[in-house]
Amino acid sequence: MGKFSGFEVLRQAFSGQKGWSEQWRSAHPKPAYDAIIIGGGGHGLGAAYYLAKQHGMTNIAVLEKGWLGGGNTGRNTTIIRSNYLFQESSSLYDHAVKLWEGLSQDLNYNVMYSPRGVLMLAHTVHDIQVFKRHIHANRLNGIDNEWLTAEECKDYCPPLNISPHLRYPVIGGALQRRGGTARHDAVAWGYARGASELGVDIIENCEVTAIRRDATGAVEGVETTRGPIRTRKIGISAAGNTSVVMSMAGLRMPLESYPLQALVSEPVKPVIPCVVMSNTVHAYISQSDRGELVIGAGTDVYTSYTQRGGLHIINHTLEAICELFPMFRRMRMMRNWGGIVDVTPDRSPIIAKTAVPGLYVNCGWGTGGFKATPGSAHVFAWTIAKDEPHPLNAPFNLERFRDGTVIDEAAAAAVAH
Amino acid sequence: MLVIDCPYCGPRSELEFSYGGEAHIARPADPSALDDQAWVEFLQMRSNPKGVHAERWRHLHGCARFFNALRDTTTDLFLATYKIGEAKPDER
Numbered sequence: 001m002g003k004f005s006g007f008e009v010l011r012q013a014f015s016g017q018k019g020w021s022e023q024w025r026s027a028h029p030k031p032a033y034d035a036i037i038i039g040g041g042g043h044g045l046g047a048a049y050y051l052a053k054q055h056g057m058t059n060i061a062v063l064e065k066g067w068l069g070g071g072n073t074g075r076n077t078t079i080i081r082s083n084y085l086f087q088e089s090s091s092l093y094d095h096a097v098k099l100w101e102g103l104s105q106d107l108n109y110n111v112m113y114s115p116r117g118v119l120m121l122a123h124t125v126h127d128i129q130v131f132k133r134h135i136h137a138n139r140l141n142g143i144d145n146e147w148l149t150a151e152e153c154k155d156y157c158p159p160l161n162i163s164p165h166l167r168y169p170v171i172g173g174a175l176q177r178r179g180g181t182a183r184h185d186a187v188a189w190g191y192a193r194g195a196s197e198l199g200v201d202i203i204e205n206c207e208v209t210a211i212r213r214d215a216t217g218a219v220e221g222v223e224t225t226r227g228p229i230r231t232r233k234i235g236i237s238a239a240g241n242t243s244v245v246m247s248m249a250g251l252r253m254p255l256e257s258y259p260l261q262a263l264v265s266e267p268v269k270p271v272i273p274c275v276v277m278s279n280t281v282h283a284y285i286s287q288s289d290r291g292e293l294v295i296g297a298g299t300d301v302y303t304s305y306t307q308r309g310g311l312h313i314i315n316h317t318l319e320a321i322c323e324l325f326p327m328f329r330r331m332r333m334m335r336n337w338g339g340i341v342d343v344t345p346d347r348s349p350i351i352a353k354t355a356v357p358g359l360y361v362n363c364g365w366g367t368g369g370f371k372a373t374p375g376s377a378h379v380f381a382w383t384i385a386k387d388e389p390h391p392l393n394a395p396f397n398l399e400r401f402r403d404g405t406v407i408d409e410a411a412a413a414a415v416a417h
Numbered sequence: 418m419l420v421i422d423c424p425y426c427g428p429r430s431e432l433e434f435s436y437g438g439e440a441h442i443a444r445p446a447d448p449s450a451l452d453d454q455a456w457v458e459f460l461q462m463r464s465n466p467k468g469v470h471a472e473r474w475r476h477l478h479g480c481a482r483f484f485n486a487l488r489d490t491t492t493d494l495f496l497a498t499y500k501i502g503e504a505k506p507d508e509r
Contacts, residue, residue, distance in 0.1 A: 243465035254461035301436040
């Protein structure tokens with residue numbers, strides 16, 4: 001696995017670019033590891049990478065029931081931002097944004113982080129009040145977020161329709177310039193490559209079917225579709241399936257899993273320069289580097305594990321998109337899909353130790369986990385390695401639901417849940 | 418879109434309904450006797466099963482009445498709908 005560089009591309013050119021090796025080793029499960037991560041998405045692979053790189057734990061494995069990044073890592077709309085209301089959240093998400101800024105260099109893998117700005121539209125007086133409150137709260141926490149008038153929104157994003165005759169006219173917006181997008185698959189692949197190089201075993205098509213515990217209640221291993229594996233530390237990073245995996249250890253979770261849909265259009269030339277989100281009319285849109293419009297819809301109302309959702313949900317979103325961007329009315333949509341998002345009662349994630357010794361969980365990211373991938377993975381690795389939370393994820397514990405110290409970001413998540 | 422069989426009105430489109438979450442979570446008979454952990458169990462913890470889920474629906478834009486349903490969360494197929502107060506049907 002050589003290092004990527006301009007020189008290496010040139011050198012490979014002389015052999016027809018046929019000398020590249022596999023990006024990560026295809027490993028077979030060993031009988032025992034120091035730690036196991038369940039779930040080979042961005043958060044899980046990232047946790048393995050930071051465990052190996054920063055905590056010296058290289059005798060570890062990532063178990064993925066399907067293929068890497070085949071869950072929500074490959075199903076999201078790749079939006080990155082950190083303009084959350086509460087200090088706990090904005091600190092955690094901004095930790096992630098700071099890691100995004102250097103991630104391609106750190107991994108020697110281009111994750112195509114593009115801070116093109118995230119513009120959140122206000123359509124009502126209530127929106128203005130909420131957004132300005134966010135802007136002031138963010139500024140106190142050192143996070144960039146600024147208010148734009150409707151005309152300034154139009155300048156920043158020319159295709160936007162700011163006509164006063166819309167059903168919900170655009171009357172302003174909050175812009176986080178450091179927000180943007182990244183290439184979601186590259187995040188999973190880059191972390192997998194980096195972790196594998198440090199000695200982490202990445203095991204695909206390996207579904208965990210049971211978690212074994214010893215007489216004291218501590219974890220001692222897992223049963224998988226590829227045989228039993230012994231370990232004293234298990235980190236669960238299973239997104240929508242977290243409740244299912246946690247029940248294997250006899251734990252109930254404050255989670256419900258919902259389908260969340262997204263869709264992409266046919267590719268067109270660059271037309272939309274930033275990310276635009278609207279909570280009130282409920283749509284968000286950006287353009288990928290391939291030229292597809294990437295559009296996020298809402299969740300269905302009912303819990304489900306089907307990875308699909310109702311057609312009326314995406315119809316509703318497309319109606320909103322067509323009103324905000326009339327020029328897209330005759331665009332054809334190419335694909336739509338769903339992912340299963342695990343939602344907590346306060347809409348904030350859980351990155352914590354559990355009541356079971358040796359069992360750690362990173363879940364509850366709901367509809368907004370992609371943006372946090374590097375930060376989440378980093379503090380989860382810390383939590384697993386040191387058996388105590390990093391100061392940034394200490395508030396995101398399980399006890400907050402009992403003690404009332406919830407981090408109620410429900411209104412701050414930019415999209416209605 | 419789902420077609421949901423309201424036990425009072427018959428099969429109707431999903432758009433007429435609102436979702437009420439997990440069913441058969443009984444409100445504590447003596448709330449003041451509960452400790453914090455018991456409140457968490459009642460208020461926050463959900464079974465969230467991958468499989469048959471007993472859940473509440475409300476026929477909001479019809480008879481406006483609540484009822485219960487069994488639905489398979491791996492297929493979204495409704496196995497049964499039944500009135501509030503009735504016992505949970507056998508899972509087929």
